[in-house]
Amino acid sequence: MTAGILGTGYYVPERIITNKELEKTVDTTDEWIRTRTGIEERRIAADNEFVSDMGVRAAERAIQSAGIRKEDIGLVITATITGDNPWPASAALIQKKLGLGNTPAFDISAACSGFIYGIDIARSMVESGRYKNILLVAAEKLSSVTDWSDRNTCVLLGDGAGAAVIGPVETGGILSSVIYSDGASREMLYQPAGGSAMPATEETVKNKMHYLKMDGAEIYKLAVEKMPQALDEALKTAKITSEEVDFVIFHQANIRIIKSIAKRFKWPDEKNIINIQRYGNTSAATIPIALAEAVEQGRIKKGDIVAMSAFGAGLTWAGSIVKI
Numbered sequence: 001m002t003a004g005i006l007g008t009g010y011y012v013p014e015r016i017i018t019n020k021e022l023e024k025t026v027d028t029t030d031e032w033i034r035t036r037t038g039i040e041e042r043r044i045a046a047d048n049e050f051v052s053d054m055g056v057r058a059a060e061r062a063i064q065s066a067g068i069r070k071e072d073i074g075l076v077i078t079a080t081i082t083g084d085n086p087w088p089a090s091a092a093l094i095q096k097k098l099g100l101g102n103t104p105a106f107d108i109s110a111a112c113s114g115f116i117y118g119i120d121i122a123r124s125m126v127e128s129g130r131y132k133n134i135l136l137v138a139a140e141k142l143s144s145v146t147d148w149s150d151r152n153t154c155v156l157l158g159d160g161a162g163a164a165v166i167g168p169v170e171t172g173g174i175l176s177s178v179i180y181s182d183g184a185s186r187e188m189l190y191q192p193a194g195g196s197a198m199p200a201t202e203e204t205v206k207n208k209m210h211y212l213k214m215d216g217a218e219i220y221k222l223a224v225e226k227m228p229q230a231l232d233e234a235l236k237t238a239k240i241t242s243e244e245v246d247f248v249i250f251h252q253a254n255i256r257i258i259k260s261i262a263k264r265f266k267w268p269d270e271k272n273i274i275n276i277q278r279y280g281n282t283s284a285a286t287i288p289i290a291l292a293e294a295v296e297q298g299r300i301k302k303g304d305i306v307a308m309s310a311f312g313a314g315l316t317w318a319g320s321i322v323k324i
C-alpha cells in the first residue's frame, strides 16, 4: 500500500504587519528586510487566537479538500513548537475542537522540518496498515516567542497553519521522505527557558530567555548545505531526476537560501513555489501553507511531482518527493 496526500488546507491570521510598520518599532528598514530575506509582510495571530485555533481552520479545509468525512480520520498529528500550552499536545485540542471523539492525537517537535517529519511518520503508519486517514497539521504562533525588540529575529517570523490528510492512494503518492537531526548544535536556534532545564522565574522573564534565539549566519550556512543533501537523497530514493520535478517547495526562511539551492538543482523560478514575501517564516507551517495555496490556485495539479525540503531547530532537516 502507498500513502499519499489526499487533501490540503491552510489558514493565516487576518492581521498583517508590513516591514514599514516594523521600521517604527526596531532599527530596521523595509529595504534591508526585502533584500536580505525576501519578506515584505507577515501575519500575526490575534491575542485570543492560538495554535489549535489556526490548526483547526487549516484542518477543516484539508478534510474538505480530501473529500472525506472527519469521522474517517484515525489519527491526528500536529507539528508545532509553539503549542497552546507546553503540554498537553495541541493535537489533542485540535482533535477535540474538530469533534473527533477519542481519536488518538499527539504532537511532534521538529521545528521547521516538522511537516516533513510528519509526512514520514504518517506515511509509515498508513503504509503499515495501522491507520487509514491521518490528519497532519503544522501550526505556529511564533509571535508568542518573538522578542519584538530584537531586529535580528523579529523581522523574520510570522504565524499561520497548514494541514494535509495522508491516506492510501492507488497511484503516485509519497515517493520518498528522509529526515535527519543533529542535537549537538541545538543552541544555534532555540528557546532557552520554559522547559525543565530552565523553568520560568522572574529572572528568566527579565532576561528575555523565553524568546527565540538564533545564530542567523551559522544557521544560514548549514541550511544551504543540509537541504540539498536531503533533496539529493529524497530524489535518489524516489528514483526521480531533478528534471522530472514539476514544483519545489522549500522551507520559507530566506529567499536567498531558497533561490541559491534551486539554482544548484537547475530549477527555474516557475517551478519554485515562494510565498515568503507575504508570510515570512512560520516554521513548521511554511511548506503546507505554500502547498495548499498552490493547489488552491490551480498551480499544483493532480499528477504533479513536488519536491520539498526543510531545515530548522534541533537541528533538523528533511526532504520528500510527493506525486500529488
Ligand SMILES: CC(C)(COP(=O)(O)OP(=O)(O)OC[C@H]1O[C@@H](n2cnc3c(N)ncnc32)[C@H](O)[C@@H]1OP(=O)(O)O)[C@@H](O)C(=O)NCCC(=O)NCCS
Pocket (backbone or CB within 6 Å): 027, 028, 029, 032, 033, 036, 037, 112, 151, 152, 153, 155, 189, 216, 217, 219, 220, 223, 253, 254, 281, 283, 311, 312, 313
Ligand atoms: C538572519 C539573516 C536574514 C541575516 O542576514 P545576513 O545577510 O546574514 O546578515 P548578517 O547576519 O550578516 O548581518 C548583517 C548586519 O545586518 C544587521 N541586521 C540584522 N538584522 C537587521 C535588520 N532587521 N535590519 C537592519 N539590519 C539588520 C546585523 O546587525 C549586522 O550588522 P553588523 O554587521 O553591524 O553587525 C540570515 O542570516 C538568515 O536568513 N539566516 C538563516 C535564517 C534561517 O534559516 N532561520 C531558520 C531556519 S528556521
